[in-house]
Every structure is written in C-alpha cells, then in structure tokens.
Amino acid sequence: MWYATCLEKRTRIVNLPGPKSAVHHISQHACQRVAPVVAGAVRPWTDNRRMPHAVSQLRADRLTHSVKPFLARRGSRSPRCAGCRLLPSHCLCGLRPMVPTRAGMCLLMADIEPLKPSNTGWLIADMVADTYAFGWARTEVDPALLALLADPQWQPYVVFPGEYAAPERVVHAVQPDAAAPARRPLFILLDGTWSEARKMFGKSPYLAGLPVLSLEPDRASAYRLRRSRRNDHFCTSEVAALCLALAGETVAAETLNAYLDVFTYHYLQARNQQPVDPDSPAHQRLREAAETSAALA
Ligand SMILES: [Zn+2]
Numbered sequence: 554m555w556y557a558t559c560l561e562k563r564t565r566i567v568n569l570p571g572p573k574s575a576v577h578h579i580s581q582h583a584c585q586r587v588a589p590v591v592a593g594a595v596r597p598w599t600d601n602r603r604m605p606h607a608v609s610q611l612r613a614d615r616l617t618h619s620v621k622p623f624l625a626r627r628g629s630r631s632p633r634c635a636g637c638r639l640l641p642s643h644c645l646c647g648l649r650p651m652v653p654t655r656a657g658m659c660l661l662m663a664d665i666e667p668l669k670p671s672n673t674g675w676l677i678a679d680m681v682a683d684t685y686a687f688g689w690a691r692t693e694v695d696p697a698l699l700a701l702l703a704d705p706q707w708q709p710y711v712v713f714p715g716e717y718a719a720p721e722r723v724v725h726a727v728q729p730d731a732a733a734p735a736r737r738p739l740f741i742l743l744d745g746t747w748s749e750a751r752k753m754f755g756k757s758p759y760l761a762g763l764p765v766l767s768l769e770p771d772r773a774s775a776y777r778l779r780r781s782r783r784n785d786h787f788c789t790s791e792v793a794a795l796c797l798a799l800a801g802e803t804v805a806a807e808t809l810n811a812y813l814d815v816f817t818y819h820y821l822q823a824r825n826q827q828p829v830d831p832d833s834p835a836h837q838r839l840r841e842a843a844e845t846s847a848a849l850a
Pocket of ligand 1: 636639644
C-alpha cells in the first residue's frame with residue numbers, strides 16, 4: 554500500500570541476548586547505533602559494502618517461520634539474487650545508492666509484505682542507513698520497537714492520511730522539536746495493503762501518542778508494479794521519498810525515487826525476459842542523482 558545508506562561504512566551481525574533471540578544489526582558509522590531487527594538466517598550479499606539490512610533480515614526471519622513456502626505469483630522457481638531479489642541476470646546490487654540521511658525510517662510490515670518481490674521497503678533499507686523493520690501483529694509488539702520509539706535521539710512521526718486521525722495529532726510539516734532540536738526525524742511507515750495499514754494504524758496503541766504526518770503530494774504515483782485503483786496510493790519507497798523531501802533532504806529524496814525507477818525497470822525487464830540497458834532513462838536519472846549527491850558531499 555502507499556505508505557515506506559550508510560553510508561554505513563561497515564556493518565556486522567551479532568547475536569545478543571534478548572527476546573526472540575533478537576539479532577541486532579550494528580551500524581558502524583558516526584555513532585555506533587544498534588538497529589534492532591528480528592532474528593533470521595543471514596545470507597551473504599553479492600557485494601561487500603553492507604551486510605543484510607533490516608528488511609532482508611525480516612524477510613529471512615519470516616521465511617524461517619513459514620509453515621508453508623511463500624510462492625510469488627511469477628517466476629518463483631527461478632533463482633534470485635539474495636541482495637536484491639531479482640534474477641541474477643537483472644541484479645541491481647551494483648546500483649545501490651550511497652546517500653547520507655539524517656532521517657531514519659521505521660517500517661512496520663504486514664505479515665507477508667517482506668516476502669513480496671515487489672516490496673519497496675527493501676529499497677529504502679538499501680539507501681537509508683537507519684532503517685528499522687518490524688513485523689506487525691495485533692496482539693503483540695516487539696520490545697525493540699518500543700525501545701526505538703522511546704529513544705530520545707528520534708522524533709517519530711506516523712505517516713498516515715490525516716483524515717483518519719484526531720485533528721490535534723495531524724501535522725503537515727517536519728519541524729525541529731523546539732525543546733530538543735537535535736532530535737532526528739524517524740518516519741514510521743505502515744507497509745502493507747491499504748486495509749492492513751488501516752488496521753495497523755488503528756490497532757497499535759504504542760502509535761497513538763505520536764504525531765501523524767499527513768502527506769500532500771502534488772503528483773500521482775509512478776509505481777507500476779502493483780495495481781491500485783487510486784493513483785494517489787503511493788508505494789512505500791515513494792512515501793519515504795516524500796518524507797525525506799519534507800525533512801529537507803531533497804537529494805536523498807530524488808535519489809530514492811530514481812532508485813525505484815531503476816528497480817521497476819529491472820523488475821519489468823526480467824518479467825518480460827528482456828535484457829537491461831545500462832543507459833536507459835531510469836539509469837541516467839539515477840546517475841544524475843548520484844552526481845548531484847557527490848557534488849554536495
Ligand atoms: Zn542483486
């Protein structure tokens with residue numbers, strides 16, 4: 554549904570004691586932060602820049618606990634790259650953007666969302682260093698999620714249409730907290746179908762006290778991999794890009810949208826058994842975004 558890099562120089566996976574045998578993803582950049590993710594099998598990336606990120610960890614965990622195998626509708630029997638979920642012939646891993654962001658992303662993912670090859674939360678985790686991902690359940694909440702929401706370094710926003718929230722909770726801009734201006738925005742994205750997202754929003758008491766960031770995009774969604782009856786239903790990475798733009802991180806926002814374009818292009822070329830053109834308009838857009846980012850670095 555509509556609503557979801559380190560720049561990590563190095564990452565590593567460690568096992569720490571805690572509920573659900575939590576595996577913690579430790580980012581080793583500026584200040585060592587612990588990004589809690591749920592346990593899961595770790596598979597090697599096809600490049601050495603980063604170890605599996607939060608969404609890939611959540612996917613692995615979901616697969617580990619599946620009673621029956623998840624079968625994507627098309628091409629489920631073909632081997633997939635562990636780094637990008639695409640066919641090896643259409644691998645995207647060498648194109649992962651490297652853009653620093655001050656903002657963080659917290660994905661609450663509906664049950665099978667991490668398993669869908671078209672899920673774009675994965676792209677967010679590829680690019681935004683501080684991306685956290687949790688499976689959502691009505692009857693329980695991961696203590697690591699509660700700890701994240703209580704972490705004073707973050708200023709959390711639930712990203713959701715304001716018409717579904719009490720008016721006093723709704724904001725349309727990302728403003729520094731006057732009492733704590735160093736707090737960084739943490740965008741909570743509800744990643745699932747529209748009905749799943751509404752359920753997550755309404756049945757998660759730990760979100761009830763947080764401001765609701767209601768987006769007012771001025772364009773239609775460009776996402777082409779899932780049909781939606783409404784063109785104002787954005788995919789998760791488009792929502793994340795809108796949030797980054799509101800936070801003033803326009804280069805990161807443009808880069809994430811360009812990366813989505815490239816992902817969509819690779820995905821559809823693979824589906825149509827067509828080769829990838831490295832000079833496609835999508836690739837050019839991503840290169841231009843990378844050049845802009847490099848020029849500002
Ligand atoms: Zn790949």
